Amino acid sequence: MKKTKAYRSEAASAIYETATGLFEAGIIDKQTMREFDESCLTPIHEFTPSQIRALREREQVSQTVFAHHLNISKDSISQWERGEKRPAGPSLKLLSLIERKGLASIA
Amino acid sequence: MKKTKAYRSEAASAIYETATGLFEAGIIDKQTMREFDESCLTPIHEFTPSQIRALREREQVSQTVFAHHLNISKDSISQWERGEKRPAGPSLKLLSLIERKGLASIA
DNA sequence: ACACTTTATAGCACTTAGTACTACAGTAAA
DNA sequence: TTTACTGTAGTACTAAGTGCTATAAAGTGT
Numbered sequence: 001m002k003k004t005k006a007y008r009s010e011a012a013s014a015i016y017e018t019a020t021g022l023f024e025a026g027i028i029d030k031q032t033m034r035e036f037d038e039s040c041l042t043p044i045h046e047f048t049p050s051q052i053r054a055l056r057e058r059e060q061v062s063q064t065v066f067a068h069h070l071n072i073s074k075d076s077i078s079q080w081e082r083g084e085k086r087p088a089g090p091s092l093k094l095l096s097l098i099e100r101k102g103l104a105s106i107a
Numbered sequence: 108m109k110k111t112k113a114y115r116s117e118a119a120s121a122i123y124e125t126a127t128g129l130f131e132a133g134i135i136d137k138q139t140m141r142e143f144d145e146s147c148l149t150p151i152h153e154f155t156p157s158q159i160r161a162l163r164e165r166e167q168v169s170q171t172v173f174a175h176h177l178n179i180s181k182d183s184i185s186q187w188e189r190g191e192k193r194p195a196g197p198s199l200k201l202l203s204l205i206e207r208k209g210l211a212s213i214a
Numbered sequence: 215a216c217a218c219t220t221t222a223t224a225g226c227a228c229t230t231a232g233t234a235c236t237a238c239a240g241t242a243a244a
Numbered sequence: 245t246t247t248a249c250t251g252t253a254g255t256a257c258t259a260a261g262t263g264c265t266a267t268a269a270a271g272t273g274t
Binding site: 169170171181185188189191195196197 | 222233
């Protein structure tokens with residue numbers, strides 16, 4: 001935890017540096033520090049088939065183009081939207097990013 | 108392709124809007140337009156085990172924290188770095204994003 | 215010295231996501 | 245009419261990703 005990382009907002013950055021300081025001063029432990037790190041990540045949740053479709057339609061793209069953005073096959077997108085299969089780990093991360101920041105953010 | 112999307116640079120945005128105009132005017136076809144869209148995506152390539160480890164170490168995080176960022180298990184990161192398994196579709200997309208824009212960009 | 219935590223490797227067995235392919239159908243446009 | 249884009253639906257396969265346990269090195273604190 002030596003390097004100061006880049007944060008989106010000034011506030012988040014300031015809070016993080018304060019926490020880092022508290023850690024270095026021994027006031028909070030490594031465990032708490034890691035939990036703090038994790039709390040900074042975009043929250044990830046499951047997506048229903050309709051939510052996935054709504055997300056894609058919000059971005060105005062076809063299943064094929066959406067698939068290209070996720071680096072996945074078009075068949076998979078179709079399967080997600082029909083509830084035949086459900087997106088897993090890394091796919092959920094990408095969907096969450098798109099939901100919060102838009103398709104362009106992972107372009 | 109009705110909505111104007113957000114682009115990182117002014118230049119890219121301008122070029123894109125010009126292309127959109129050409130498409131709407133019927134000068135370039137939908138196929139060309141989609142290929143243009145795809146050319147805007149971050150290039151994705153395979154990663155060797157050492158490249159993955161180097162990438163993680165560049166970001167100064169443990170396998171566990173790295174795993175949290177990718178929404179994947181720590182075991183998988185270890186397997187990638189030892190060449191026991193290789194990251195697939197969506198995982199490669201995330202690794203490419205980290206490589207080009209840093210860990211914070213997918214936080 | 216001691217215990218404790220973090221870090222990472224290594225093996226195992228298992229589940230299922232993701233792929234690739236085909237065929238089919240509705241819509242729109244040339 | 246024909247061509248292209250879109251999405252559904254079926255099949256079958258591969259291997260990614262999970263979860264578990266055990267092990268060990270290195271650092272931390274007491």
